[in-house]
Amino acid sequence: MSPESPVVELVGAGFAYEDGPPVLDGVSFAVPRGRAMALLGRNGSGKTTLLRLLSGGLRVGRGRLLLDGEQVSYDRKGLTRLRTTVQLVVQDPDDQLFAASVEQDVSFGPMNLGLPREEVRARVAEALEALDIVALADRPTHLLSYGQRKRAAIAGAVAMRPRVLIMDEPTAGLDPHGQERLLEALARLRAAGTTVVMATHDVDLALRWADDAAVLSPQGLRTGPIAELLADDALLDAARLRRPWGMAVAAVLRAQGLLDEGAAGPRTPEELDAWVAAR
Numbered sequence: 001m002s003p004e005s006p007v008v009e010l011v012g013a014g015f016a017y018e019d020g021p022p023v024l025d026g027v028s029f030a031v032p033r034g035r036a037m038a039l040l041g042r043n044g045s046g047k048t049t050l051l052r053l054l055s056g057g058l059r060v061g062r063g064r065l066l067l068d069g070e071q072v073s074y075d076r077k078g079l080t081r082l083r084t085t086v087q088l089v090v091q092d093p094d095d096q097l098f099a100a101s102v103e104q105d106v107s108f109g110p111m112n113l114g115l116p117r118e119e120v121r122a123r124v125a126e127a128l129e130a131l132d133i134v135a136l137a138d139r140p141t142h143l144l145s146y147g148q149r150k151r152a153a154i155a156g157a158v159a160m161r162p163r164v165l166i167m168d169e170p171t172a173g174l175d176p177h178g179q180e181r182l183l184e185a186l187a188r189l190r191a192a193g194t195t196v197v198m199a200t201h202d203v204d205l206a207l208r209w210a211d212d213a214a215v216l217s218p219q220g221l222r223t224g225p226i227a228e229l230l231a232d233d234a235l236l237d238a239a240r241l242r243r244p245w246g247m248a249v250a251a252v253l254r255a256q257g258l259l260d261e262g263a264a265g266p267r268t269p270e271e272l273d274a275w276v277a278a279r
Contacts, residue, residue, distance in 0.1 A: 006033065007086070009069075011030070014086075037211065040201070040203065040213055040216070050216070051089065053090075086164035097141045102152045123159045165196050167198045183209060211226060246266060253265055
């Protein structure tokens with residue numbers, strides 16, 4: 001398997017819920033290894049459905065789901081192989097956390113794999129460290145703050161040592177400090193080799209964080225470099241997304257002759273302050 005080939009991929013995938021119209025129809029979507037990808041689209045565009053198809057939580061109605069280029073079978077063996085490679089973290093951590101303590105919750109997945117106790121302990125310690133919640137190991141899950149519950153839910157997925165981590169609106173409900181801590185944790189996971197896919201409504205976060213974007217609109221799915229797609233006003237209008245703050249600022253700076261054409265502009269207010277101070 002070449003480094004450029006996708007880890008997981010939907011090919012011509014379609015899906016409809018019972019007695020409903022198609023949510024996705026003929027969608028092809030590849031998750032490139034080693035990249036950070038933002039999945040963007042309006043409410044009801046099918047983002048959550050797409051994530052669940054990628055992780056095996058839903059079965060494609062038509063088309064194929066591929067893992068390392070091989071079609072996934074939906075039997076026990078095939079789904080175990082998929083779920084040890086691809087892990088989904090849902091939007092509401094309370095839908096994912098169920099054990100009495102953080103450590104017990106994080107250990108559940110590795111224990112279900114039948115791993116030796118020492119291996120389970122090592123994975124739990126690694127996941128707690130990656131999400132910066134070692135001090136919360138013995139804390140009852142119902143006593144955690146919302147941001148702590150978010151990170152505990154992600155730690156449970158990380159303990160499975162997936163090659164692809166998929167998250168549905170992971171920053172929703174977090175204050176700015178909580179968002180920063182989560183992004184720091186994701187940076188550590190990426191540095192360790194994890195491919196990350198994040199569904200989000202926050203175009204500013206997507207531009208700042210992601211390498212690539214996948215945008216769902218009524219015209220279908222488009223993928224490509226994040227800066228290229230979020231500069232396409234027609235695509236943003238179709239997907240009911242606004243232009244990112246950083247791109248609007250860069251356009252003003254270029255119009256005033258303060259930023260060279262093609263040069264990357266500041267993506268956050270903090271980067272703008274630094275840019276001004278450096279001039």
